[in-house]
Amino acid sequence: MSMNRKLKSYLPIIIILAIILYSAAGIDYSEAGNMSFDMVKSVFSGLFQPDWGYIYDGSGEDLLSLLLLTIGIAFLGTVIATVLALPLTFISAHNLWKSNTIVSKIGKFICNVLRAFPELVYAIIFVKMVGPGPFAGVLAIGVHQIGMLGKLYTEEIEAMDEAPVESMTAVGANFWQTMFYARLPQLIPTFLSLALNHFEIAVRSAATLGLVGAGGIGAPMIFAIQARAWDKVGIILFGIIITVFLIDAVTGYLRKKLQ
Structure with a gap:
């Protein structure tokens, strides 16, 4: 019996190791032979000697201009998602539809579908639909994050303290009165904190959406x-790191204020 217990305790580790070995065995390592010390040296020497002249040259295609554009894409996409996720959240929360659970199931299904595909897939689709450019990036981030924020907002509504709602209902408040005076005052700080967190994620995503136009x-x-052009790659990566660090610091400060 003790042996069976030991085997059961080691079973998850054995399964994980088996998956790791299976994954490693399935990789084609033939291309590794093409890597040379001179190639690695040239890459890292370029990355650590960035092209500082690319930071700003007034052309609109320099690092600073494109980073600001990237932040703008992420910000607008997150704003769109924050606004449109709210009605979807009210549909998805099962405690708002106790008498008709099918409605909340439909809402959660929509959230799952929207967040099932990464922003890059949405970007490819929207580039074909509206043409290449920032607007396709905004739509890609917005649609994906509607599903992400909708799921998180729904979880917050379902886990919230129902005592204020029950107290208002007991004195005759209707659905909309309890929503605006009991639920939303509790939820808005958390919703804004989640939106700020996803804005950080959106900036990272927006930095890659240009790969597909x-x-x-x-x-x-x-x-x-x-x-x-590893020196140019180096300055771009340096700019992305600094941008993400600054946004993380600012949004972290704002999230603390919202708590």
């Missing part, structure tokens, strides 16, 4: 990599 810093980065 959806605007931002991604396009010049992939062109620089293809041209082996």
